[in-house]
Amino acid sequence: MRRSAYSAAPPDQAPGGGDIATLKTLLPYLWVYKWRVIAAMLALVGAKMANVGVPVVLKHLVDDMTISPGDPRMVLVLPVAMLVAYGALRLSTTVFTELREFLFARVTQRAVRTIALKVFRHLHSLSLRFHLNRQTGGMTRDIERGTRGVGSLISYTLFNILPTLVEITLVLGYLVTHYDIWFSVITFSALVLYITFTVVVTNWRTHFRRTMNDLDSKANTKAIDSLLNYETVKYFGNEEYEAKRYDEGLQRFENAAVKSQTSLSLLNTGQSAIIATAVTLILWRAAQGVIDGSMTLGDLVLVNAFMIQLYIPLNFLGVIYREIKQSLADMERLFSLLDQNREVADAPDARPLLTHGAQVKFSHVDFSYESKRQILFDVDFTIAAGTTTAVVGHSGSGKSTLSRLLFRFYEVNGGSITIDGQDLRSITQDSLRHAIGIVPQDTVLFNDTIEYNIAYGKPGATKEEIVAAARAASIHDFIESLPDGYQSMVGERGLKLSGGEKQRVAIARTLLKNPAILIFDEATSALDSKSEQAIQAQLKEIARDRTTMVIAHRLSTVADAHQILVLDHGRIVERGTHQDLLAAHGLYAQMWERQQARREDNVVDEAA
Structure with missing residues (x-):
């Protein structure tokens, strides 16, 4: 079995160049809408300034309403201006937040769409070697998770992390300029400890998530492969065997998921302990300030409101950070597909193919799928314009490889292939494949x-x-x-x-x-005799006046070809017309005699 050219990365490492490299890859897709991005950022800052302003207004409102019993100010009217300002700031927070999301919605969706389309196009541009070795189930799952990860990363970063950082900056600035330095020290120290703890523990448990992804992709690959081969499973009665193989993958996924959940509980407990300690210390300092007269009740309310506003989103920072790390890991898998090398690519100065008769010429072509096993040796022949050339030989002699090389699914290792004198490597693949039509065996x-x-x-x-x-x-x-x-x-x-x-x-x-050129790759070998005869007549009709290459196993279907090439172990050992090759009493004549004898036996059996 071939080793897959696209396989999952080991669970303890990302397949890409790291988080920074992934972000650098993503940014150009966002910067296409730079004015929307800038406007969204301004709306974000506006929302957070309004949000921080709410506790400030609340402080003044409480101070204005804090009146001792019997105080003549008890008859004062309600502070309407403060109440209106409070409501306006609350509304502004929502308006700016929704404006930010409105502005950024198209940026996010267009980035997801552009990346998904680019990956799709790139996969179609990769060589046949990649697609023969790929694992479809795992690859499609990685594409799905990767495109979803783009949206998640943008959402969590710009709508959660960045707003929280802006709010932290504003709160710390207010505390430094209005209160005792200890408020800022406690708040800042708690933030640093919280973020450090979250990052360290989350990085430690990231490999659990990557293991889960890897095992999920493998289990999905097995399931899809089994369902695609439904008939084969039924033929051999291996339903239970397939279920056990699938369950083995699910069991490994289950064990990894349990470890991931256990480490999550540890993270959540530590985060809660840091937040609870910080909030308690802040309220202690505020209460002490009220007692000694250096702070008012409004200040106590303000500090408490700040802490609530700050630590409620911060409490979800661990979850958000984990999701961001997961999105980055998923995107690395997606972008790793874009890093797959295009084995066959158009030359920078490639020109469209121009046909005038469509003569095909293989000139001393050498080719190997793998360096240690050469398939074709010095293959040299010409298919004259408007004629039919048949290629015959035993299985594994390299017949179908000729059609793949003509389509330029692979590059030749030596020699060249030309159409009307134009080397395939100097023309665009799109124009080449538009000029060739194929009727395959399967x-x-x-x-x-x-x-x-x-x-x-x-x-x-x-x-x-x-x-x-x-x-x-x-x-x-x-x-x-x-x-x-x-x-x-x-x-x-x-x-x-x-x-x-x-x-x-x-x-x-x-x-x-x-098309100008036709390829029949054992197009009737899988059919019964009656269907073969009917379709063979149609193939001859559509091949008339077209340059045609017929790859065949049954020699009777190519007896009237203008030229017959006999391949053996990747070399052309005989060439000529049907009559010429029979007269030569070589390999072709031996194959003809065996097939005729087998055909006569079949006729006798049918008659019996």
Whole structure:
């Protein structure tokens, strides 16, 4: 089994370059809306100034209303101005807060959308090697968590952490300028101790969360892999075996989750102890000040209100910090996908492919998937424009590798491949793949309608074009016979259709694309004889006047090709027409004789 090119990072370390690197990666996506960001920050400061002003007004209100019994001022009217100011500040806090969220909503959502789209595009730009080795379940879970982490990080940082820091600054400034220095010392010391304790303990328990993420991704990968192979599981009666494998992952996740919760309880207890001690000391100093006459009851109310306003959001700082760390870890996994190297990339000066006949030429091509195992050796041949070249050989001889190289899913290790004299490495991949159509052995369809799957060959095609392609592929009548016609769903990977029906959809899709070059990669090898004969005739028809490469196992399907190449262990050992190769009495002739004998045996068996 190949080692995955995309696998989860070890649970004790982040896959990216750290939190700072992750934040640097995120900031450009936010700064696109810099004026909205600046306006939101101003609204944030306004909200916190109004919030800090509330206890100040409350202090003056209490002082004005603190009158001894019998005092002639008992007949004074209510301090309406103070009450109005109190209400206005309360309202201003809400208005500024909602304004900040309104301004920043588009910034957050656009950043999430842009990053998700960039990752999606990047995944499609990666080589076939990456996608053959990927673990789909774990990767999709990482993408989902990562994009959600972007929104969470922005929300927690700008709507929780930053407002709390602004409020702390304002409160400390007021305490320093109006009261005994001990109020500021106690408040500041408690904040430093609280934040230090939270950061140290949270960092200690971060690896528990990363372990949980890692195990969650692995369990999800196993579950999706098992469900995608539902029929195989049923064939071998391995439902219980699959359930045990899944439960093993869930059990490890359970153990990691218990450790995470235990360490969370320790963190919460320590935070509460620090806050309780600080608030008690502050109230003690305030009460002492009232007793010795250096402070009024309004000052006591003010200090108490400050502490409540300050420590209520601070009490959630540990939770917020943990969520921020988790969001950063999730985003690192997401951004690590963007760090995956594009093995095949367009050259800076790449030009669109220009075809005039579409002659294909492989010039002394060497290729290996892995450095220790070479697949193709000095492969050299030309497919003349408008002709058909067949490639035959035993399994593993490198036939399908030729089509992958022609699509430029991989780079050749040596030699070159050209179309009308243009090296594939000097042209854009998009124009190259638009010029090539393929009917593969295993046609995989999207879980959508038949119309959608045919139209995939030419997005935006009209209904008339789709129907014309279906008629040419001899599948229109079958589609019309279905209750929902062209709107019939084909199921996961097209499993609601038979092999022959899927192949006809693939042919219609390729016809709609109308490519200059065609590849038939053992397109009929999985079909029965009757379906093969019907589809083979259609393939020959659509290949007429097109440059065509046919990769085949059954030699009878390529007997009329203009040129036949015989591959053996990655080398071209014979080439020529069907008659030439039979006359040479080489490997091709041996393969032909064996297949003819097998065919005669099958005819006898059917007759019997």
